[in-house]
Amino acid sequence: AQKVTQAQTEISVVEKEDVTLDCVYETRDTTYYLFWYKQPPSGELVFLIRRNSFDEQNEISGRYSWNFQKSTSSFNFTITASQVVDSAVYFCALKGPNFGNEKLTFGTGTRLTIIP
Amino acid sequence: GAVVSQHPSWVICKSGTSVKIECRSLDFQATTMFWYRQFPKQSLMLMATSNEGSKATYEQGVEKDKFLINHASLTLSTLTVTSAHPEDSSFYICSARDRKITYEQYFGPGTRLTVT
Numbered sequence: 001a002q003k004v005t006q007a008q009t010e011i012s013v014v015e016k017e018d019v020t021l022d023c024v025y026e027t028r029d030t031t032y033y034l035f036w037y038k039q040p041p042s043g044e045l046v047f048l049i050r051r052n053s054f055d056e057q058n059e060i061s062g063r064y065s066w067n068f069q070k071s072t073s074s075f076n077f078t079i080t081a082s083q084v085v086d087s088a089v090y091f092c093a094l095k096g097p098n099f100g101n102e103k104l105t106f107g108t109g110t111r112l113t114i115i116p
Numbered sequence: 117g118a119v120v121s122q123h124p125s126w127v128i129c130k131s132g133t134s135v136k137i138e139c140r141s142l143d144f145q146a147t148t149m150f151w152y153r154q155f156p157k158q159s160l161m162l163m164a165t166s167n168e169g170s171k172a173t174y175e176q177g178v179e180k181d182k183f184l185i186n187h188a189s190l191t192l193s194t195l196t197v198t199s200a201h202p203e204d205s206s207f208y209i210c211s212a213r214d215r216k217i218t219y220e221q222y223f224g225p226g227t228r229l230t231v232t
Contacts, residue, residue, distance in 0.1 A: 037223075042225075043207055043209075043225070043226045043228070044223070044225040044226060045160075045209065045223040045226075047222075047223070050220070091159065091160070095221075102148065102165070102213065103150075103162055103165070104150070104160075104162070104211075104221060106159045106160045106161075107159065108158070108159045109158075109159050111157075
C-alpha cells in the first residue's frame with residue numbers, strides 16, 4: 001500500500017524567510033513518481049514538480065527547490081525568500097508505475113501562511 | 117496545453133435532487149479520468165477511476181449508485197450525484213490522464229457543490 005505523510009499541518013513564517021515542507025512516503029514499488037501541488041484559496045491544484053524514483057537529483061526552480069532522498073523516503077520542498085503569494089496548501093503525492101497502479105495518493109497537506 | 121475544464125464551477129442544489137458535473141480534456145485525449153472529493157481543510161480522496169468506454173472503478177466506501185460516473189468519450193467524463201444530501205457538499209475535482217503521456221495527470225479547477 002502507498003502512503004504519504006506530511007507531518008506539518010500548518011506553518012507560518014514571516015515574509016522573506018525560507019521554509020521547508022516535509023514529505024515522507026511509503027511504497028513497495030521500485031518505480032514510482034512523486035509530485036508536489038499547490039492549492040491556493042481558489043481551490044485549483046497547481047502542479048509544481050514531478051520526480052521519478054530513478055532520478056535523485058535535486059531540482060531548483062527559481063525560489064523553489066526539492067530534495068529527494070530515497071534512503072529516507074523523503075521528498076522535501078523548500079521555498080526560499082518566501083512571499084505572501086506563496087500562502088496556500090501544499091500537497092505531496094505519490095503514484096506507482098505507469099501501468100497497473102495509476103492512483104495518486106495524496107498527503108494530508110501543509111497549510112503555509114506567509115505573514116507580511 | 118493539457119487543459120482540463122470542469123462545469124459548473126459551483127452549484128447549489130436542494131436535498132434529494134441530482135446534479136451532474138462535467139470534466140473535459142480540452143486539448144488532449146484522456147483514456148482515463150479520475151474523480152476526487154475534498155472536504156474543507158482535508159486532503160483529496162480518490163472516489164473513482166473511469167476509463168473511456170468501460171465502467172468506472174470505485175474506491176472502497178464510495179457508493180457507485182449514488183455517484184454515477186460516465187466516460188463516454190476520450191474528452192468527457194461526467195459525475196452525477198444522485199439524491200444529494202447535505203453531507204455530499206464538497207469540492208469535487210477531476211483529473212485526466214493523457215493517453216500519450218501516461219505518467220501525468222492534469223487536474224480540473226474543481227466544482228464546489230453545496231446541498232441545502
